[in-house]
Amino acid sequence: MANGQSSIHFNNDRTRKAVEITLLSAPALILFLGLVIAPVFMAAYYGFFKWKGYGSPTANGQFVGFQNYAIILSDPSFQQAVLHNFIIVVLSLVTQGPLAILFALLINQKFKGRTLIRTLIFVPYVISDVITGTGFSLMFQTQGAINDFLAKIGLGSVEWLSDPKTAIWTLMFVLAWKYIGFAVILMLAGMQSIPEELYEAAKVDGASFWQCQWRITLPLLGPTIRLWAFLSIIGSLQLFDMVYIIWGQYISSTAGTSTMATYMALEGRLAGNYGYGSAVAVVLFLISLVIALTYQHFALNRDLDGALTEAAEQRKAAKKTNKRGVARMATATGTE
Amino acid sequence: MKFRKIAAVITSAAMLASMAACGTGGSSAKNADGKTVITMWHITTDSKRKEYWEGLAKSYEEAHPDVSIELQAIQSEDFDGKLQTALQDPESAPDIFIERGGGKLQDQIAAGQVMDLTDKLDSSVKTSMKSALGGFTVDSKIYGVPYAISPGGIWYSKDLFAQAGIDTLPTTMEELNQTAQKLKDAGITPVALGAKDAWPAAHWWYWFALRECPASVFAETMTSKKFDDPCYLKASNDLKAFADTNPFQEGFLTTSVAQGAASSAGLIANHKAAMELMGSWEVSSVKSLTADGQPLQDLGFFPFPSVSGGKGDTSAMMGGMDGFAVAQWAPSQAVDFLNYIASTDNQKTYYSYFNGIPANADAQGVIDSSTMKDVLSAYKNASSMSLWLDSQFGQNVGNALNTGVVNMLAGKGSPEDIIAGTNQAAAKE
Numbered sequence: 001m002a003n004g005q006s007s008i009h010f011n012n013d014r015t016r017k018a019v020e021i022t023l024l025s026a027p028a029l030i031l032f033l034g035l036v037i038a039p040v041f042m043a044a045y046y047g048f049f050k051w052k053g054y055g056s057p058t059a060n061g062q063f064v065g066f067q068n069y070a071i072i073l074s075d076p077s078f079q080q081a082v083l084h085n086f087i088i089v090v091l092s093l094v095t096q097g098p099l100a101i102l103f104a105l106l107i108n109q110k111f112k113g114r115t116l117i118r119t120l121i122f123v124p125y126v127i128s129d130v131i132t133g134t135g136f137s138l139m140f141q142t143q144g145a146i147n148d149f150l151a152k153i154g155l156g157s158v159e160w161l162s163d164p165k166t167a168i169w170t171l172m173f174v175l176a177w178k179y180i181g182f183a184v185i186l187m188l189a190g191m192q193s194i195p196e197e198l199y200e201a202a203k204v205d206g207a208s209f210w211q212c213q214w215r216i217t218l219p220l221l222g223p224t225i226r227l228w229a230f231l232s233i234i235g236s237l238q239l240f241d242m243v244y245i246i247w248g249q250y251i252s253s254t255a256g257t258s259t260m261a262t263y264m265a266l267e268g269r270l271a272g273n274y275g276y277g278s279a280v281a282v283v284l285f286l287i288s289l290v291i292a293l294t295y296q297h298f299a300l301n302r303d304l305d306g307a308l309t310e311a312a313e314q315r316k317a318a319k320k321t322n323k324r325g326v327a328r329m330a331t332a333t334g335t336e
Numbered sequence: 337m338k339f340r341k342i343a344a345v346i347t348s349a350a351m352l353a354s355m356a357a358c359g360t361g362g363s364s365a366k367n368a369d370g371k372t373v374i375t376m377w378h379i380t381t382d383s384k385r386k387e388y389w390e391g392l393a394k395s396y397e398e399a400h401p402d403v404s405i406e407l408q409a410i411q412s413e414d415f416d417g418k419l420q421t422a423l424q425d426p427e428s429a430p431d432i433f434i435e436r437g438g439g440k441l442q443d444q445i446a447a448g449q450v451m452d453l454t455d456k457l458d459s460s461v462k463t464s465m466k467s468a469l470g471g472f473t474v475d476s477k478i479y480g481v482p483y484a485i486s487p488g489g490i491w492y493s494k495d496l497f498a499q500a501g502i503d504t505l506p507t508t509m510e511e512l513n514q515t516a517q518k519l520k521d522a523g524i525t526p527v528a529l530g531a532k533d534a535w536p537a538a539h540w541w542y543w544f545a546l547r548e549c550p551a552s553v554f555a556e557t558m559t560s561k562k563f564d565d566p567c568y569l570k571a572s573n574d575l576k577a578f579a580d581t582n583p584f585q586e587g588f589l590t591t592s593v594a595q596g597a598a599s600s601a602g603l604i605a606n607h608k609a610a611m612e613l614m615g616s617w618e619v620s621s622v623k624s625l626t627a628d629g630q631p632l633q634d635l636g637f638f639p640f641p642s643v644s645g646g647k648g649d650t651s652a653m654m655g656g657m658d659g660f661a662v663a664q665w666a667p668s669q670a671v672d673f674l675n676y677i678a679s680t681d682n683q684k685t686y687y688s689y690f691n692g693i694p695a696n697a698d699a700q701g702v703i704d705s706s707t708m709k710d711v712l713s714a715y716k717n718a719s720s721m722s723l724w725l726d727s728q729f730g731q732n733v734g735n736a737l738n739t740g741v742v743n744m745l746a747g748k749g750s751p752e753d754i755i756a757g758t759n760q761a762a763a764k765e
């Protein structure tokens with residue numbers, strides 16, 4: 001019995017902890033490695049083949065090295081898609097950001113019906129993308145509700161969806177409608193953490209409402225704004241569903257709203273070129289990664305700094321408690 | 337404490353083992369009752385029509401108690417992607433699945449995924465399906481059995497034609513242009529077009545190419561995928577000239593083909609437009625969008641008109657084919673069930689459920705609507721029957737062709753760009 005006990009007993013606390021961590025994180029780790037990391041590497045592998053998706057790439061495809069990448073980068077419709085993505089990134093930041101802050105400021109004031117408006121502004125974000133997309137695509141049709149309304153009040157009709165000059169603005173409107181609620185909630189949360197004393201002190205000093213917002217709220221809202229901008233940029237780069245639903249599978253490039261992701265779906269999955277599509281996925285991944293890392297390095301780092309040092313402090317604190325734990329365990333085994 | 341540790345080790349080991357087991361498990365060919373299980377994937381999601389396949393499976397199971405047939409209806413748009421993924425692993429793949437011929441069938445053959453049925457089909461099926469089986473024959477081997485053929489052409493509203501004072505159906509492009517003008521004069525949109533789905537617009541180009549190109553050139557392009565012959569540029573120019581007369585409804589670019597009343601089929605169903613170029617499934621798409629859900633009584637059909645100076649045969653037809661293929665690894669009963677589906681009696685009932693043309697020539701006599709009779713006679717008198725070009729060329733070149741046509745119609749590309757785009761796409765394959 002004593003022997004069995006010693007074999008199952010871990011010789012020290014560190015191994016015990018290591019085993020525990022491995023066991024507890026294994027399911028999550030396996031899922032993450034299997035469903036996130038492995039597919040990235042598989043896509044990179046497939047990207048070197050011309051392959052129609054039937055059978056295996058080595059048997060039914062043809063190894064072509066970097067040829068897929070050369071075609072992607074020289075394909076004018078991919079370049080257009082990238083351009084659209086960047087337009088969407090910039091316009092989202094420029095339009096949604098200030099609007100969200102203004103909305104948040106408004107909702108942050110005390111007035112009647114505030115809770116109702118808070119809820120309503122968040123509703124579009126909760127509605128599924130498919131419903132939003134289908135609804136707007138029906139309303140913005142040439143013979144749809146919006147043109148009907150414009151005709152009734154005596155204005156001409158507009159090609160909301162099919163004219164490349166207008167379509168991207170229609171898309172921006174739908175995106176703003178859909179995602180502004182999320183930005184507002186973030187900003188509101190950020191505003192809650194600004195100490196009330198600052199405003200009181202400013203008021204005592206005779207600052208006006210707008211001065212307060214400009215000199216206190218905005219600077220202290222910095223971390224929130226930077227975080228929101230990060231999420232918005234990543235979302236804009238990966239934008240797919242709204243375009244795919246409103247413009248369908250084929251005509252987004254004609255209407256000037258194609259994105260890298262819709263290009264990937266069209267040229268990879270719909271065209272049955274799984275090798276080429278995988279290469280597009282890798283390019284999309286790299287572009288997003290480079291932008292995300294750059295942004296993190298230049299903008300997010302100072303916000304994360306605090307978080308990281310905090311974690312380090314926690315680690316130190318945890319070590320201390322561990323030592324205490326060991327002591328306690330020693331006494332426990334002693335009494336056993 | 338000891339017990340807890342052991343328990344933790346055991347549970348986590350069990351968890352890992354069960355995860356690993358997911359990879360090796362799966363269905364075996366026989367179920368618990370010792371019956372051979374055949375899985376079949378079809379694309380009939382409509383609850384009423386689905387009963388056709390369910391009925392066939394049931395009657396077959398009654399005659400063959402050792403077989404169990406599992407049907408799965410998959411939305412047509414999702415079908416290709418799902419099938420492609422499933423075919424990667426025989427365990428997850430269906431035994432019988434929808435096949436439409438062309439480039440995709442060739443890819444499946446190259447990957448060794450479809451069964452050669454040449455020696456396995458009933459001789460009666462081979463004779464009664466002779467003309468239709470050609471679409472599923474590659475290198476003189478038969479790889480699938482069609483159940484329906486859907487030739488294309490122009491569908492029109494007899495009432496709206498009468499309203500515009502049109503008493504003869506157009507047989508040439510000039511006459512079609514005059515017809516469109518008369519309709520416009522009467523305040524009727526001449527042609528409905530669902531360009532959001534790209535292929536309905538491209539069908540116009542396909543037909544112009546079929547009428548412009550000599551049969552030999554056209555047949556050669558089917559395998560070479562090269563559009564060097566000047567007849568293809570002429571086809572692009574024909575379509576450009578036709579589109580420049582503004583025959584289509586406003587906002588055709590964002591109109592879908594059959595989703596709701598604002599779709600192109602919906603415009604026909606509600607008498608908002610007079611004509612649409614479409615395969616013979618038009619009858620049922622329109623039916624589902626009429627106000628009362630009944631077939632459109634005044635829906636007529638005429639073949640695609642000839643073009644002046646065109647070198648193609650004016651009777652040549654184009655269309656689609658729906659059929660089934662059998663997976664390489666499927667049990668022999670799967671082929672037997674296909675023979676059963678293709679038998680003349682079962683093909684006759686196909687018409688009563690689907691109102692489409694059964695592939696079995698002996699069953700085609702059951703067609704009773706005058707419109708479908710017109711389609712059938714155009715099909716029977718055709719000098720050739722080509723597959724829709726996007727099916728024929730495979731998705732890649734087919735998609736590039738389709739989007740090229742849409743771009744031109746939207747004013748974003750030239751007739752030359754259509755052909756340049758297909759060559760660009762070929763490089764991605």
